[in-house]
Amino acid sequence: MIDLKGKRVLVIGERDGVNGPAIEACVKSAGAEILYAETLCFV
Amino acid sequence: MDLEGQGRIRQVIEQAGADGVVAVLGANSPTAVEMTALTLKSGDPSYAGPLTGIALGIPSYHVLESEIADQFDPALYERELALPALAMDVAEVVAPLKSIRDL
Amino acid sequence: MTFPAITAVANVLAHAPGLVRYGSKPLRDAAHAPATLEAIAARLRPYEDAVAYGPNQAFIGNLEPEALASLPRPWFDALDRGASSAGAFGDLISEGELLGLLKLCDRARLVHLDADTLSDAAARLAKRGIVTPAEMEALTPADGPAIDALCRGGEAIPLFLDGRTVGAIARGHEEDEALTANVLLENLAGKATGVLALRRLLTMVEGRVAPGDVDFVLAGSEEAVGDRYQRGGGNLAKAIAESAGLTGATGFDVKAFCASTLYAVFNAAALVQAGVFSRVAVVAGGSLAKLGMKYRAHVAKRMPILEDVLAGIAILVEHPRPGDPVIRLDAVGLHTIATGSAQQAIVEALVVKPLAKAGYRLSDVDRYATEMHNPEVTEPSGSGDVPRGNYRLIAALGAMRGEIPRDGINDFIARHGMPGYAPTQGHIASAVCYLAHALRAMRAGTMRRALFMAKGSLFLGRMTDASDGVSFLLERQGGNP
Numbered sequence: 001m002i003d004l005k006g007k008r009v010l011v012i013g014e015r016d017g018v019n020g021p022a023i024e025a026c027v028k029s030a031g032a033e034i035l036y037a038e039t040l041c042f043v
Numbered sequence: 044m045d046l047e048g049q050g051r052i053r054q055v056i057e058q059a060g061a062d063g064v065v066a067v068l069g070a071n072s073p074t075a076v077e078m079t080a081l082t083l084k085s086g087d088p089s090y091a092g093p094l095t096g097i098a099l100g101i102p103s104y105h106v107l108e109s110e111i112a113d114q115f116d117p118a119l120y121e122r123e124l125a126l127p128a129l130a131m132d133v134a135e136v137v138a139p140l141k142s143i144r145d146l
Numbered sequence: 147m148t149f150p151a152i153t154a155v156a157n158v159l160a161h162a163p164g165l166v167r168y169g170s171k172p173l174r175d176a177a178h179a180p181a182t183l184e185a186i187a188a189r190l191r192p193y194e195d196a197v198a199y200g201p202n203q204a205f206i207g208n209l210e211p212e213a214l215a216s217l218p219r220p221w222f223d224a225l226d227r228g229a230s231s232a233g234a235f236g237d238l239i240s241e242g243e244l245l246g247l248l249k250l251c252d253r254a255r256l257v258h259l260d261a262d263t264l265s266d267a268a269a270r271l272a273k274r275g276i277v278t279p280a281e282m283e284a285l286t287p288a289d290g291p292a293i294d295a296l297c298r299g300g301e302a303i304p305l306f307l308d309g310r311t312v313g314a315i316a317r318g319h320e321e322d323e324a325l326t327a328n329v330l331l332e333n334l335a336g337k338a339t340g341v342l343a344l345r346r347l348l349t350m351v352e353g354r355v356a357p358g359d360v361d362f363v364l365a366g367s368e369e370a371v372g373d374r375y376q377r378g379g380g381n382l383a384k385a386i387a388e389s390a391g392l393t394g395a396t397g398f399d400v401k402a403f404c405a406s407t408l409y410a411v412f413n414a415a416a417l418v419q420a421g422v423f424s425r426v427a428v429v430a431g432g433s434l435a436k437l438g439m440k441y442r443a444h445v446a447k448r449m450p451i452l453e454d455v456l457a458g459i460a461i462l463v464e465h466p467r468p469g470d471p472v473i474r475l476d477a478v479g480l481h482t483i484a485t486g487s488a489q490q491a492i493v494e495a496l497v498v499k500p501l502a503k504a505g506y507r508l509s510d511v512d513r514y515a516t517e518m519h520n521p522e523v524t525e526p527s528g529s530g531d532v533p534r535g536n537y538r539l540i541a542a543l544g545a546m547r548g549e550i551p552r553d554g555i556n557d558f559i560a561r562h563g564m565p566g567y568a569p570t571q572g573h574i575a576s577a578v579c580y581l582a583h584a585l586r587a588m589r590a591g592t593m594r595r596a597l598f599m600a601k602g603s604l605f606l607g608r609m610t611d612a613s614d615g616v617s618f619l620l621e622r623q624g625g626n627p
Binding site: 037 | 404517524535536575603605606
């Protein structure tokens with residue numbers, strides 16, 4: 001079981017799935033730090 | 044991954060180190076998730092990107108995997124994740140990840 | 147309240163296998179892996195196969211997209227050899243014809259084309275009613291040695307047809323990164339396919355609307371026309387209008403990533419509604435940059451390279467006559483800053499809210515047109531089925547709202563969605579590719595209303611991490627006023 005608190009996170013979101021800003025907000029709420037964030041668009 | 048951001052991720056890790064780094068993904072297709080996770084763990088499986096042959100060893104989780112999602116603020120989960128969780132087949136999408144983490 | 151109507155739509159394709167090497171991904175890969183070009187060449191398909199391909203036939207209107215659901219996959223194996231390159235909505239022209247159009251649209255003396263290619267293109271395009279013999283005869287062919295010299299000197303890049311060099315396009319300036327031969331080719335390809343679509347549109351309304359009767363043109367495509375001091379100067383609209391003979395018009399470009407064309411339609415409708423103009427044409431040329439975007443997966447899986455066509459669309463917006471479907475300007479969906487980035491908020495803003503303004507629930511819409519990218523192109527590279535992913539978001543929201551049962555998501559998609567069929571030409575696949583089909587169905591009385599929603603991935607430009615989108619309802623007159 002991973003504990004996100006204190007982890008450094010690479011956020012790789014996807015436009016039609018869960019996008020970068022959404023993942024960032026959630027991951028921060030669990031106490032992690034954002035190292036890198038982007039949203040992919042496959043088309 | 045065929046991620047065109049591989050080069051930037053490599054730079055970020057070279058500067059910051061890979062200790063305690065995890066990736067959290069949001070794609071809605073199992074293949075996309077698998078390709079990204081493999082690239083970040085053991086190098087670009089397509090043998091073509093900046094992470095070819097570079098095993099960063101970074102584990103990937105999907106934002107909707109329950110062991111991750113259970114740690115989020117419930118109000119945020121409701122606002123940001125409830126719809127995607129219903130829209131995608133979460134079990135199918137996250138299925139490739141555990142075995143890749145264990146590689 | 148009356149709303150403006152869409153009265154004609156043209157959907158066109160141009161086969162461009164020789165240009166795949168100039169697509170963004172192939173070009174970048176070939177720069178450091180020369181074997182790329184050979185690998186691509188081995189998987190390019192002939193014109194006849196592109197014509198016989200179901201999704202392309204659906205795009206040009208000889209097949210309904212819904213019919214693709216019962217065509218066995220892989221679609222590239224289920225070719226219809228009896229299919230025509232003349233579609234109900236426009237033509238799928240051959241590469242030779244595209245090169246002829248590039249030359250016709252070239253006002254800066256950049257394009258050199260040999261005599262055989264030019265005369266063959268002229269004959270074929272004239273037969274389709276797209277050009278006059280006179281305007282093609284006015285073009286000067288180039289000779290082989292001159293073409294070779296330009297390319298060898300580095301001033302031009304070669305243009306190919308069936309593996310042979312038949313021409314070249316020159317750079318526009320020695321130093322200007324915005325006027326390299328590659329950029330100019332990209333822009334000219336967008337212009338030429340936009341002109342193809344607009345000329346086809348004009349033939350559709352011939353007898354009722356003359357080219358000089360169109361007041362204004364809005365273009366919404368993906369190129370950046372400009373120079374070193376203004377890389378995105380734009381107004382390709384006017385250049386396209388000029389080449390289509392719209393002497394009474396001027397125009398401008400709408401730039402909003404892949405939502406550009408749908409925004410342009412919305413804008414055109416607003417101009418007509420406000421009484422500023424009576425007839426506005428919207429035009430979208432194709433994206434050279436997106437040719438061969440997923441080629442790696444197609445080559446790896448020994449598939450034909452399916453991203454070998456440039457697409458174009460032209461739409462006429464004017465005051466409604468009986469039977470014309472109208473754009474519900476009172477029910478437009480907008481992704482505002484306040485909407486934010488949560489997926490649920492976005493789908494509510496683009497789907498639920500506009501429908502509610504018109505007094506509708508999700509099931510009142512006969513068909514949703516979303517990001518209609520052909521899944522056969524995207525699935526091999528792990529990009530999934532983009533239309534299906536979008537339909538699942540809409541249906542899942544319906545389930546969360548109690549409008550459809552949780553186990554009714556697939557059924558909702560079967561009834562109100564359709565398989566993807568558009569080439570991965572960005573703005574083209576973003577909903578607008580279905581306007582022609584919806585117009586036909588609404589005129590025939592088999593459809594009441596359709597919701598068109600397009601997304602723009604603004605975050606790709608690195609000026610924001612937000613995305614964007616726009617939507618509107620197209621409806622038969624006499625719907626809920």
